[in-house]
Amino acid sequence: MSYRAALLASTSARLRAIASSKRKRPTGRRSVLRGLVVPAAVALVLAFVLKTFVFQVFVIPSGSMMGTLQKGDRVAVDKFSPWLGDTPRRGEVVVFRDPGGWLTGATDTGGVLGGVRSALSWVGLAPSADEKDLIKRVVAVGGDTVDCRAGRPLTVNGTALDEPYLYPGATPCDDYPVGTVTVPAGHLWVMGDHRNDSADSRYQQLHNPGGGFVPTDHVVGRARVLLWPLPRWASLPVPATFHRLG
Numbered sequence: 001m002s003y004r005a006a007l008l009a010s011t012s013a014r015l016r017a018i019a020s021s022k023r024k025r026p027t028g029r030r031s032v033l034r035g036l037v038v039p040a041a042v043a044l045v046l047a048f049v050l051k052t053f054v055f056q057v058f059v060i061p062s063g064s065m066m067g068t069l070q071k072g073d074r075v076a077v078d079k080f081s082p083w084l085g086d087t088p089r090r091g092e093v094v095v096f097r098d099p100g101g102w103l104t105g106a107t108d109t110g111g112v113l114g115g116v117r118s119a120l121s122w123v124g125l126a127p128s129a130d131e132k133d134l135i136k137r138v139v140a141v142g143g144d145t146v147d148c149r150a151g152r153p154l155t156v157n158g159t160a161l162d163e164p165y166l167y168p169g170a171t172p173c174d175d176y177p178v179g180t181v182t183v184p185a186g187h188l189w190v191m192g193d194h195r196n197d198s199a200d201s202r203y204q205q206l207h208n209p210g211g212g213f214v215p216t217d218h219v220v221g222r223a224r225v226l227l228w229p230l231p232r233w234a235s236l237p238v239p240a241t242f243h244r245l246g
Contacts, residue, residue: 055076055077055078055079055080055221055224056076056077056079056220056221057074057075057076057077057227058074058075058076058077058095058133058135058223059072059073059074060072060073060074060075060135061134061135062197063194063197064135064136064192064193064194064197064198064199064200065093065135065136065137065192065193065194065198066167066193066194066197067165067166067167067168067170067193067194068093068137068165068193068236069093069135069193069223069226073226073228073229073232074226074227074228075093075135075223075224075225075226075227075236076223076224076225076227077095077220077221077222077223077224078221078222078223078224079220079221080221081221081222087141087216087219088138088141088188088216088219088222089138089141089238089242090138090139090140090141090144090156090238090242090245091137091138091139091238091239091241091242091243092137092138092222092223092238093135093136093137093138093222093223093236094135094136094137094138094188094190094219094220094221094222094223095133095134095135095219095220095221095222095223096133096134096135096136096188096190096214096218096219096220097132097133097134097218097220098132098133098134098218099204099210099213099214099215099218100208100210101204101208101209101210102134102199102204102208103132103134133220135223136190136191136192136198136200136201137165137190137191137192137193138188138189138190139154139156139161139189139190139191139201140156140183140188140189141183141187141188141189142183142184142185142186142187142188142216143182143183143185144156144157144182144183144189145157145158145180145181145182145183146178146180146181146182146183146189147179147180148172148173148176148177148178148179148180148181148202149173149177149179150171150173150174150177151174152172152173153172154172154173154191156245157245159244159245161241161242162240162241163239163241164239165193165239166193166194166195167193167194167195167196167197169196170193170194170195170196170197171195171196172195173195173202174195174196175195175196175202175203176202176203176205176206177202178202178205178206178212181205181212183213184213186215186216186217187213187214187215187216188213188214188215188216188219189201189212189213189214190214200212201213201214223236224236
């Protein structure tokens with residue numbers, strides 16, 4: 001073989017090697033991309049499953065629970081026990097779907113911010129634009145008798161409640177004194193801790209044709225822990241006064 005032929009053969013081999021390496025590079029990039037996309041997709045699916053069946057981070061939408069929770073607080077909501085059929089107990093803070101007419105509706109947020117909010121709400125880190133959930137404290141359950149009168153303490157089954165969780169200055173029943181009501185089976189009577197700023201069962205009983213009772217199957221979950229802001233991190237136990245009701 002002549003020197004020229006050898007040189008051409010060597011050059012051709014080098015060009016083939018370079019072309020081959022260039023063809024392989026996209027495969028490497030695809031592999032890296034796949035390594036990033038697959039774990040991210042799995043994480044999103046897990047987040048959705050956890051939000052749907054186990055727990056959800058719920059953003060407090062108003063000041064009606066001040067005394068315990070402030071507007072903008074984040075709480076961890078246990079959705080697993082209601083999914084198993086466990087019913088709420090007196091004193092628990094619960095998140096529930098609007099029984100009908102409790103909310104006037106929410107406006108949608110468009111643009112980039114709306115897209116970010118929708119993405120965060122999908123995994124439970126922000127309220128959705130069409131959020132139809134409320135948060136209140138369960139005061140009475142099916143079969144209980146509630147007595148709510150101006151100038152008097154709130155009583156359940158004849159026992160007056162000691163309510164240290166109320167917002168300072170809030171009165172138990174002065175704003176919406178409904179008198180005596182009996183909670184139907186399969187329903188709840190709920191009230192905000194900021195009684196002077198809560199359109200809860202009292203207000204609904206007086207102003208909503210559907211009344212003030214919440215069906216237990218509307219309960220989304222129980223608020224177990226105040227997660228954010230971190231300096232106020234705390235569990236949300238049942239207040240001692242409810243244990244005396246039996």
